[in-house]
Structures are given as C-alpha cells and as structure tokens.
Amino acid sequence: MAVFDINKYRQMFLEEAEDIFEIIDNILLEAEDAGDMDNETINSLFRSVHTLKGNSASVELSKFAALAHELEFFMDKLRNGKLLFEESMASLLIDGVDTLKHILELELSDELEHDYFMTIKEELLYKLDNFSQDIKEIELLNEEFSVEESKVIEVEKEDEFLVKEIEEVSAFGMLFPRESNAYGPMNGGIMDLGEDEGFGFFDELELLDDEGFGFFHELESVDNKEFDEGFGFFDDTEIINDEGFGFFDELELVDDEGFGFFDEPSNIEYKKVQAPLREAKKEIEVKDNEAKDGKKFKVDNASNSIRVDLSKIDALMNNIGELVIAHSMLTQYTFMMQDQKIKSELSERLDLLDRYIRELQESVMGVRMIPMETVFSKFPKVIRDTAKKLNKKIDFRHYGDSVEIDKAMIEGLTDPLTHIVRNAMDHGIESIDRRKAVGKNETGTLIMSAEQANGQMIIKIQDDGGGINLARVTEKAIQNGILDESQAAQMSKDDKAMLIFAPGLSTAEAVTDISGRGVGMDVVMSNIKKLGGVVKVETEEGMGSTFTIVLPLTLAILDGLNIRVGEEHFILPLSAIIETLKPEEDMIKQIGDEESEVLMLRNEFIPVVRLHTTFNITPENHKLSDGLLIVVRSGAKKIALFVDEFMNQQQFVVKPLDKNFRNAQGIGGATVRGDGTIGLIIDTMNITQNTTRRAS
Amino acid sequence: MSTTQINQLLTFKLGNETYGIEINKVREILTYPVVTPIPDASCWVKGVINLRGEVAPIIDLRVRFNINTQPVYNERTIVIAVRTQDARMIGLVVDEVSDMENVDLDKLYPAPDMGASIAPKYLKGLFKKEEKMIVILDIDKILDKEEMQRLSRHPQEAASHVLAA
Numbered sequence: 120m121a122v123f124d125i126n127k128y129r130q131m132f133l134e135e136a137e138d139i140f141e142i143i144d145n146i147l148l149e150a151e152d153a154g155d156m157d158n159e160t161i162n163s164l165f166r167s168v169h170t171l172k173g174n175s176a177s178v179e180l181s182k183f184a185a186l187a188h189e190l191e192f193f194m195d196k197l198r199n200g201k202l203l204f205e206e207s208m209a210s211l212l213i214d215g216v217d218t219l220k221h222i223l224e225l226e227l228s229d230e231l232e233h234d235y236f237m238t239i240k241e242e243l244l245y246k247l248d249n250f251s252q253d254i255k256e257i258e259l260l261n262e263e264f265s266v267e268e269s270k271v272i273e274v275e276k277e278d279e280f281l282v283k284e285i286e287e288v289s290a291f292g293m294l295f296p297r298e299s300n301a302y303g304p305m306n307g308g309i310m311d312l313g314e315d316e317g318f319g320f321f322d323e324l325e326l327l328d329d330e331g332f333g334f335f336h337e338l339e340s341v342d343n344k345e346f347d348e349g350f351g352f353f354d355d356t357e358i359i360n361d362e363g364f365g366f367f368d369e370l371e372l373v374d375d376e377g378f379g380f381f382d383e384p385s386n387i388e389y390k391k392v393q394a395p396l397r398e399a400k401k402e403i404e405v406k407d408n409e410a411k412d413g414k415k416f417k418v419d420n421a422s423n424s425i426r427v428d429l430s431k432i433d434a435l436m437n438n439i440g441e442l443v444i445a446h447s448m449l450t451q452y453t454f455m456m457q458d459q460k461i462k463s464e465l466s467e468r469l470d471l472l473d474r475y476i477r478e479l480q481e482s483v484m485g486v487r488m489i490p491m492e493t494v495f496s497k498f499p500k501v502i503r504d505t506a507k508k509l510n511k512k513i514d515f516r517h518y519g520d521s522v523e524i525d526k527a528m529i530e531g532l533t534d535p536l537t538h539i540v541r542n543a544m545d546h547g548i549e550s551i552d553r554r555k556a557v558g559k560n561e562t563g564t565l566i567m568s569a570e571q572a573n574g575q576m577i578i579k580i581q582d583d584g585g586g587i588n589l590a591r592v593t594e595k596a597i598q599n600g601i602l603d604e605s606q607a608a609q610m611s612k613d614d615k616a617m618l619i620f621a622p623g624l625s626t627a628e629a630v631t632d633i634s635g636r637g638v639g640m641d642v643v644m645s646n647i648k649k650l651g652g653v654v655k656v657e658t659e660e661g662m663g664s665t666f667t668i669v670l671p672l673t674l675a676i677l678d679g680l681n682i683r684v685g686e687e688h689f690i691l692p693l694s695a696i697i698e699t700l701k702p703e704e705d706m707i708k709q710i711g712d713e714e715s716e717v718l719m720l721r722n723e724f725i726p727v728v729r730l731h732t733t734f735n736i737t738p739e740n741h742k743l744s745d746g747l748l749i750v751v752r753s754g755a756k757k758i759a760l761f762v763d764e765f766m767n768q769q770q771f772v773v774k775p776l777d778k779n780f781r782n783a784q785g786i787g788g789a790t791v792r793g794d795g796t797i798g799l800i801i802d803t804m805n806i807t808q809n810t811t812r813r814a815s
Numbered sequence: 816m817s818t819t820q821i822n823q824l825l826t827f828k829l830g831n832e833t834y835g836i837e838i839n840k841v842r843e844i845l846t847y848p849v850v851t852p853i854p855d856a857s858c859w860v861k862g863v864i865n866l867r868g869e870v871a872p873i874i875d876l877r878v879r880f881n882i883n884t885q886p887v888y889n890e891r892t893i894v895i896a897v898r899t900q901d902a903r904m905i906g907l908v909v910d911e912v913s914d915m916e917n918v919d920l921d922k923l924y925p926a927p928d929m930g931a932s933i934a935p936k937y938l939k940g941l942f943k944k945e946e947k948m949i950v951i952l953d954i955d956k957i958l959d960k961e962e963m964q965r966l967s968r969h970p971q972e973a974a975s976h977v978l979a980a
Contacts, residue, residue, distance in 0.1 A: 437868035444865070687852070734854035776853075779903040780863065780872040781964050783853050789863060789870040797851040797863045797870055 125179055129227065132178045134426060136171060136223065143167050143216055144500040151209035151503075156197075161204070165194045171219075182236050183223050186243065190215050193247045202250060211246055213503075218243055429526060432486055439480050440772055444795045446472060451794070488523035491569040491578075494532060495520060501537055502565065505544050512551060512562040513544060519569035524576055528670065531650045532578075535643040539580050539666050540565065542640065547584030547664055557661065559583070575694070576652075576670040587658040589615045596621060616656045616664075620644040648804065651677070651694065653752070677773050677790075679800065681766035682749070685736035690771055690790060690800045697750045697757060699765065704744045718748060718759045725750060728806055729761045733785055739763045753803040760806075773800065824916045824942075826949055827895065827909040830882040834909075834950045835916060835942070840897045842866075842904065844912055847892035860967050861888075866896055866904055872967075874958070875908040881932040883910075900955045916949065918942050923951065 146164050150156040156164075172187035190212070196202040218239060225231040450469050456462040495517040506513045524532075548554075548563035555561055566581040593607045596618045607615075622641040647654050652670035671677065671694060679690040700720075708717050708724070716727040727748065731738035740746040740763055748759040771790035776782055776799075787802030824835035850862040850873050859878035863870050873894060877883040886892075886908070894906040923940030939951040956962075 441868050736854075774868075774870045776863070776870055779869060779905060780853075780860075781967065784855050786854065789851075791865045791868070791870075794849075795865055796849045797865050799851060799853070799863075 129178045129180070131426070132174050132180075133227070135174065139167050139171055140216065140220060141496050141500075144213070145496060147209050147213045147216065148499045148503055150204070151206070151213065154206040154209075156204045156209075158198075161194065161198045165191065165198045168194055175223075180223070180226050182231055183219065183226050186219055186222055186240055189240065189244060189247065190219065193250075205250070208250060211250070215243055215247070427486075429487075432483065435483050435486075436480075436772070439476065439483060440791055442476050443480075444791060446476060448795065487526050489526050489529070490520060491522045491524055492520035494524070494529055494536065494569075495567060497533060498536075498540060498567065501540060502544065505541055509544060510550070511544065511548055513548065514562050514564045515567075516564070517567040522569040522571055522576070524569070524670075525672065528650055531646055532668075532670070535646045535654075535668070536567075536578070536580070538640070538643050540567075543580060543582040543584065543664065543666075547582040547586070549585050553585075571672065576672055578668040578670070580666045580668075581663065582665075583663040586660040586662055586664050587616050587619060587656070588660065589658070592616070592618050613655075613657060616658045619656065620654065651692070677771050677800070678768065679771050679790075680749075680768050681798075682730075682760075682762045682801075683764040683766060684730045684734065684762050685739055687734065687736050688766065688798060689730070689734075690769075690798050691749065691751070691760070692787075692800065692803075693768065695751045695753075695803045697752060699747060699749045701746075702744050702748050704742075707743050716743065718750075720750065720759075723757070725757050725759045727759045727761055730801075731761070733806060751803045753806065758803065758806070760801075760803075771798070771800065822918050822920050824918050824949070824951065825895070826913040826916055827893070828911045828913055829877050829880070829909055832950060833913060833947060834876075834952055835918070836895070836897065836952050836954050838915065840899070840954050842896040842898050845894050845896065845906075846890055847888050847894055847908065856967055861908065864894075864906060866906065869904050871896065871904040871906055873906040873908060876957075877908065877910065879957075897954055897958070899958050901960060903958070903960070905958050916942075916944065918949075918951070920951075926950075 143164060146156075146160055146167075150160065168187055168191045172184050172191055175187060176184040193202075193215075194212075197204060197208075222231065222236065222239065225235075446469065450466070450473075453462055453465050453469065456465070498517070499515060502513055502515045543565060544563075548565070549557070549559070551561045554563065564581075564583045566579070568579045568581075570577050589612060593602075593610070593615050596602050597604060597607055599621075601618065601621050602610075620640045620643065644654055647668055647670070650670055652668055655667045655669070656664060657667070658664040677690075678693040680693055680696065682689050682691055702718060706719050707727070708719055709715060710717060716729075718725045718727050727743065729738070730736070743761055746761055746763050747765060748761055749765075750757055750759050773788045773790055776786060776789045783799075785802060785806040786799050787805065788800045790798050790800060792798045823838040825838050825841050826833050826835040828834070848864045850864055852862040853860060853872070856862070859875050861873040861875055863872050865871075875886060877886050888908075891911075893909050893912050895909060895912065896904060896906050898904055920939070923942055925940055926935040926938040928935050933950070933952075937953055937957045939953045942949040942951055
C-alpha cells in the first residue's frame with residue numbers, strides 16, 4: 120500500500136505557490152504604480168489568493184491557509200465593492216503577501232511558533248481592519264444600494280438585455296422561487312453561458328482534480344441544473360460574475376469555508392451582480408467570436424500547461440541521443456551491404472527515420488525552452504523593495520519577454536541578474552537629490568532586454584545612473600594588488616570597467632545590506648561562466664552603465680570544433696574560439712625556457728598552450744609552425760592552443776563527466792559522438808589554471 | 816529462523832582466480848568498446864565510454880589490483896557494467912565471465928589480512944565451493960566515490976603511460 124506522502128504534494132504546492140506569488144506581486148505592483156485597480160484585476164488577485172489558500176489547506180499548511188484566508192477575506196470585500204481601492208492599500212497588501220511568504224517558509228521548515236504566528240496575524244489583521252473601518256461609510260452606502268433594485272437598473276441602463284437579466288437574477292435571488300416558470304427564463308439565459316464555458320469547467324475541474332479537490336459532484340449538479348435552493352442562485356450568479364472561475368471559487372467557499380454569501384445573506388448586492396454582468400456580457404461576446412473562429416477560449420494561462428520535472432525531459436533527451444546513435448550504427452551497417460537494391464531502399468528509409476529523429480529532438484528541446492518573461496517577472500518586486508530601501512525612484516522596463524531560454528539556465532541566471540540589478544540601483548543610479556543636481560530626471564531608468572542573435576542569447580541590463588568611477592576602481596584594484604600601476608596605465612576603458620568583476624573589489628564607501636561588500640560581481644562572473652556565457656560591461660561616467668550577458672542558447676547542446684591532438688580527438692566549444700591560424704616561425708617567441716612560448720599576433724603576446732603536454736599525448740608535430748594554433752578566450756585572457764589538425768564543426772549534446780566518475784583537468788564535459796564513442800570537451804578556463812599553476 | 820541472506824553472484828576471472836560480485840549490482844555485460852582515455856587518469860582507468868547515454872568510466876580490475884599489469888584488450892575482453900549504491904554507472908574490465916552462484920552471505924570466510932594486492936576492506940569475504948575458492952568483492956568499497964577521486968588521479972608519468980600506449 121502506498122504511503123501518502125504529504126511532502127510530495129507540498130513540493131507541488133510550493134512550485135505553484137511561487138508562480139502565484141509572482142502573479143500577485145506583479146498585480147499589486149502595477150496597482151501601486153497606477154494607484155487604481157479595476158474589477159478584473161481585483162478578481163484575479165482574489166482568485167490567486169484563494170487558490171493559495173485552498174491548496175495550502177490541502178497540503179496541511181493550516182497557518183499559512185489561515186493567513187491567506189484573512190487576505191482573501193479582505194480582497195473579497197474589495198472585490199464586491201464593500202471596500203474601495205486606495206493607493207495605500209497596494210503597499211499594505213504587498214507587505215501582507217510578504218508576510219504570507221515568510222509564514223510559508225517558516226511553516227514548511229517547521230519553525231513556526233504558535234505565538235509568533237498569532238502576533239503576525241494580529242498585526243496583519245489590525246492593519247487590514249484599519250482600512251475596513253475607514254470605509255465603513257462606503258459599505259453602508261453599498262448596502263442601501265443593494266436592496267434597491269431600481270437604482271441598479273438606473274445605473275445599468277446601457278444595456279437592456281443586462282438589465283433584464285439583473286431583474287431576473289435579482290428576482291430569483293430575492294425570492295428564491297422554485298417554480299419552473301420563474302426559474303426558467305433565467306435558467307435559459309444562464310445555461311447558454313454555462314455551455315459557452317463548458318470547456319472552462321473542465322479545465323478548472325482538471326486543475327482542481329489534480330490538486331485533490333473534488334467538485335465533480337457539484338459540477339454535475341450544475342450541468343443538470345439540479346440546484347438545491349441556495350446553491351442554484353449563487354452558482355449561476357457566480358458563473359456570470361467570475362467569468363467561469365468564480366463558479367468554483369464560490370462553490371469552494373461555500374463548501375469548505377462557509378464564509379461569504381451564505382453567511383451574510385443580507386449582503387447580497389446587486390451592484391455586485393451588475394458590474395460583473397457587464398464583464399460577463401463582454402465575455403460572451405468574446406466567446407462568441409472565438410467560437411466562430413473555432414478557437415478555444417483561454418481561461419487561464421496556466422490551464423493549458425503541465426508541470427514536468429526537468430529530469431524527465433533530460434531522460435527523454437537521453438533516449439533520443441540513444442536513438443541517434445542506434446540510427447548511425449544502422450547507417451554504418453548499410454555501407455557493408457552487398458545487395459545494391461536493398462541497400463538503397465534501406466538508406467532511403469533511414470533518411471526518413473533521421474528526419475523524424477531530428478524533429479523529435481527539436482520538439483523536446485522546445486519543451487525545455489521557456490519565455491524570458493519568467494525571468495523578468497521576478498524583478499519588479501526586487502526593484503520595488505530595493506528602491507524603497509534606498510529611497511530612490513526607479514522606472515523598470517523590460518523588453519524581449521517572448522524570447523525563449525533553456526529552463527535549465529534560468530536558475531543559474533536569476534542570481535547574477537539580481538545582483539547586477541541591485542548593484543545598478545545601489546551604486547549606479549544616483550539619489551534623487553543628486554539626479555536633480557546634475558539635471559537628470561529624478562526617476563532613474565533600468566532597462567532589461569533579451570534577444571537572440573547568432574545562436575546566442577544576449578541579455579542587457581542598462582541603467583542611466585552615474586556610471587562606474589573608473590579611476591576609483593583602478594585605484595582600488597592597485598591597492599588590492601590585483602594589478603600594478605604600469606598595467607593600469609596600459610588598460611583600456613573597457614578593461615578597467617571589467618575590474619569590477621575581480622574578487623574583493625567594491626568601490627562603495629558604505630557597506631549597505633544591498634551591496635558593497637565586494638563579494639558579488641565576481642560571483643556574477645563565475646555564475647555566468649558556469650552557464651558557458653560571458654559578461655561585459657560598458658560604462659560612461661555620468662551617463663550610466665550597460666551590462667551585457669552573452670549566453671549559449673541552451674546548456675544541453677553546444678557548437679563545437681573537432682580537433683585532433685596526436686591520436687586523440689577533442690571538442691573545443693565554438694563560443695570560446697577567437698581565431699585560428701597557422702603560425703609563421705617568426706611569430707613564436709620564447710620567454711626563458713622552451714616551456715614558455717608566446718604567440719606574437721598583431722599587437723598582442725598570447726601564451727601558447729601545447730595540448731599534447733597538458734594532456735600527455737605523444738605529439739605529431741613538435742614545431743609550432745608545423746601545427747595549428749587556435750586563439751581562445753580563457754576568462755578575461757586569451758591563450759593559443761597548439762593542435763595538430765582541425766576537423767569538422769558539429770553540434771554536441773553535453774553530458775557531465777563527474778556523474779559517474781570525476782572531473783578532469785582541462786575537460787569541461789563529455790559528449791557522445793555519432794559512432795557511439797565519447798568525445799571530451801575542452802574547458803579553456805580550466806586549462807589556463809593548469810598552466811599558471813605550472814608556471815608559478 | 817535467522818535471517819539468512821541468499822545472494823546470487825556473478826562470478827568472473829581475474830588472472831587464475833575466480834571472483835564474484837552480487838548480481839543485483841550488474842547492469843549489463845559487454846565486449847570491450849572503443850574507450851576514450853581521460854588525460855590525467857591513472858593507468859587502471861582506461862577512459863570513458865557511452866553506456867546507455869551516460870558517460871561511464873572503465874576500470875580495469877586486473878591493473879587496479881596488480882593481477883596483470885600488461886593486459887591485452889581485444890574483442891574477447893569483457894566489461895561488466897555495474898551500478899553502485901550511489902547510482903554511478905561504472906564498467907569493470909575482467910578476463911572472463913564464468914557463472915552464476917548462489918551464496919549465503921552469512922556463511923563467508925573472512926578474508927585473511929596478509930598484505931595481498933587486494934586489501935581486505937575491498938572484500939566481502941571468501942566462499943568455498945567444492946574445491947574452488949570464490950573471492951567476493953565489495954564493489955561499493957572498491958568504487959567508492961572519494962576513493963576514486965583520490966586514487967584515480969595519478970602522477971603525470973602514470974597518465975602518460977595510458978595515453979602513449
């Protein structure tokens with residue numbers, strides 16, 4: 120018998136909660152900016168919090184659920200107009216949601232003390248109540264409003280159909296008639312809606328089903344229009360009201376909370392019905408149009424997607440890799456066949472198979488790709504919080520939301536990006552006073568953009584702040600012994616800017632809790648390198664800085680050049696290669712002994728690394744001028760690798776070497792070649808470490 | 816009834832003696848494939864191969880335990896692919912695969928500590944079958960991750976021996 124493992128479901132909940140929190144944050148931030156919130160936004164906010172509550176309760180996070188319930192209750196008041204949205208509410212709600220996240224963390228790690236929780240809850244309630252009291256008058260007005268049907272009709276003049284429906288609905292609501300004639304017309308009106316949204320139910324149903332809520336019965340009862348008195352009205356109203364989501368929301372409310380309309384029957388407000396009705400009408404129109412187009416109405420972005428563990432996709436990729444190899448073995452086998460007729464027919468079919476495998480490979484790769492929006496959407500919150508702390512005004516814009524990036528890369532990318540953003544806000548963008556003094560707009564601008572070019576992903580973070588004080592950076596670097604004065608004198612502006620990535624270098628005078636400890640930018644660099652990318656920074660004093668991150672499109676597939684060193688073959692990532700050349704004898708200089716050769720290329724001296732020596736391979740060529748040199752990037756430096764021959768260029772699926780064994784010096788990973796053997800991928804970073812160690 | 820552990824062993828030969836490993840560790844048996852050498856590895860790490868989409872190292876147990884330091888590799892050389900406790904896939908080169916044996920792991924003779932080329936810590940024990948002795952290897956100890964990290968990285972001359980060969 121399987122044991123019910125709550126943690127498994129908690130994990131699922133956590134992943135989902137993370138997404139929902141992000142949605143909530145973004146809604147609230149927008150509301151804070153705009154100082155307003157329309158009904159639709161309030162509704163989706165309510166739904167999000169509601170989902171959090173329901174799902175957390177189902178994974179036995181009772182305290183979290185209780186707190187979410189309070190927020191939901193508050194939002195419900197907003198939603199049905201008992202409270203009017205005020206600017207300061209957004210900020211309060213953002214804090215509330217932060218509290219919620221905090222509680223979630225504590226409750227998950229089992230560190231949540233009951234007393235602490237109660238204090239936090241009281242605090243939140245107190246804040247929320249403040250609002251509720253302020254707006255009591257409005258509430259009162261609303262109540263009046265709600266009993267006077269005629270007023271509603273006045274307001275709703277614009278559409279007679281709707282008015283009629285309101286009348287019907289309200290009549291129904293008021294009287295709870297059970298005779299079929301009073302029920303009928305309204306029922307008919309609603310039924311259309313219900314049918315329109317038929318698939319909507321199922322989507323929702325599936326979702327709910329997945330999470331262990333069972334509303335099947337209720338759904339059926341709606342379908343068959345077998346309402347018991349109370350339910351019927353509310354179900355239907357809510358179908359209208361919430362454009363299809365509400366049905367479940369409300370139902371669930373009724374079901375597991377018992378709070379809401381049933382508890383307060385006197386609060387049945389026609390205003391509530393009326394406004395959403397307008398929306399519902401819009402919805403119907405939309406749906407009609409979409410129905411004509413034969414399209415499925417999109418209920419929710421999430422409803423069409425499923426969550427899949429990345430390891431499952433990796434496993435799929437592996438299987439395809441195996442398929443590719445099996446295919447190439449078969450192809451090789453056909454070469455040995457004698458019968459020409461069978462041979463050509465077989466090759467034809469193998470070509471077909473090849474095409475299918477390629478397509479399969481591409482689709483699976485496609486599954487791994489997700490839009491950059493996922494990355495960007497984390498930032499408005501970070502920026503708001505940081506800006507608040509720093510007392511700066513920041514206008515954040517992002518472009519290229521739909522550019523796709525490998526899911527596996529996102530995790531490694533979020534931290535460096537956050538770091539760059541925080542740095543840009545702390546050190547880059549000046550204080551409001553300072554900005555005014557230099558004649559800039561007091562609101563600083565931070566722009567993030569993503570684009571794909573030349574098979575690479577380019578992410579830019581641009582600020583219009585004060586730029587990097589190069590003189591100070593250089594001075595600090597000399598102080599810290601990273602370079603000496605003569606080196607500094609030779610450095611270009613861009614090279615100096617790159618110094619900020621050196622470990623332990625911070626030009627900030629004050630260490631704040633945001634940045635300034637000098638740990639960070641070097642971590643940014645190493646994290647990006649881990650992803651196989653590079654970071655560049657351009658800066659103009661007084662004008663701002665631009666950080667450019669160039670990443671390979673995917674971690675899993677790499678463009679590489681096959682090289683031969685003696686009898687062995689290696690793969691060199693194309694992204695690392697700057698140029699290749701056959702050196703003339705007079706281009707090679709020696710410093711001291713034979714071990715230290717340098718290539719004099721134009722105005723640069725580039726250290727030569729003989730791969731034979733590094734990898735202990737019997738060389739074919741001893742003289743550098745007999746072989747070939749590949750100038751590659753190795754961190755910020757350049758090195759020239761000595762090889763015997765370049766072979767073909769190819770795409771490789773990168774596999775880790777240390778999964779079953781361990782990492783090897785100068786080797787970054789492995790790949791399976793077409794013939795089924797393993798090829799080793801050279802890590803240019805690692806090779807230099809090796810040579811410097813030998814040199815020192 | 817005491818908890819008798821009847822285990823099936825896969826037995827194979829290294830040199831003249833018969834050795835055994837638990838069958839549930841064995842993933843597959845293959846002929847010696849084309850192996851890609853690892854630059855800085857010691858001589859008993861032959862390199863890596865593609866084993867069902869994974870990059871798996873090939874270890875020659877004969878060289879590892881000084882049973883045969885000048886082994887030949889041809890189409891009759893056998894590799895036993897094993898999966899360790901911590902789910903690493905590793906190929907072991909042996910001279911030949913012999914048979915399957917049922918062994919009661921509780922009734923093993925302890926390995927004598929006599930400074931043999933295979934240290935007792937790598938052995939589960941000895942098993943006597945008729946007049947034959949089967950040495951039962953503890954594959955998780957031999958292929959222990961830390962141990963592999965430490966031992967498989969060899970001085971330059973050892974590595975050159977592999978690659979120059």
